[in-house]
Amino acid sequence: MISKLNTIFAKHQHEPGSLLPILHDVQHALGYVPEDAVPLIANHLNQSRAEVHGVISYYQHFRTTPPPKHVVRLCCAEACQANGCNALFEHAKLQNIEVEPVYCLGLCTLGPAMQIDELKLHARVTPEKFDALIKALGDES
Numbered sequence: 137m138i139s140k141l142n143t144i145f146a147k148h149q150h151e152p153g154s155l156l157p158i159l160h161d162v163q164h165a166l167g168y169v170p171e172d173a174v175p176l177i178a179n180h181l182n183q184s185r186a187e188v189h190g191v192i193s194y195y196q197h198f199r200t201t202p203p204p205k206h207v208v209r210l211c212c213a214e215a216c217q218a219n220g221c222n223a224l225f226e227h228a229k230l231q232n233i234e235v236e237p238v239y240c241l242g243l244c245t246l247g248p249a250m251q252i253d254e255l256k257l258h259a260r261v262t263p264e265k266f267d268a269l270i271k272a273l274g275d276e277s
């Protein structure tokens with residue numbers, strides 16, 4: 137982690153206001169912003185840990201824990217809401233599956249729509265179909 141941080145620090149060496157670009161690069165390189173990185177970033181920028189924590193917690197984009205192996209996104213835009221995406225979110229919560237809300241996956245007439253990782257789109261997702269897709273992920277691992 138330290139060598140990656142040093143590379144990122146060097147990249148933004150002469151950039152004023154480089155906290156956000158550094159946090160973005162750390163998350164891109166490591167998948168999240170580890171707690172151990174906060175004092176190093178704060179020290180590098182001559183800021184307090186609280187200031188760095190404040191920025192991390194302000195932006196929902198930043199993760200402070202490692203990302204899940206698979207990213208599951210459910211569309212919660214209007215058309216998918218009309219077709220039951222809220223019930224699917226509740227269903228996912230009960231299964232302890234981390235789901236990110238997105239706003240339109242381009243399958244509006246075939247909702248609720250779901251995306252697994254970056255490219256796999258699924259239409260007309262029911263709780264049963266959701267469970268089968270999640271089970272298949274586990275079988276792939």
Ligand code: FES
Nearest residue numbers: 211216241243244
């Ligand atoms: S509204 Fe859900 S895919 Fe467009």
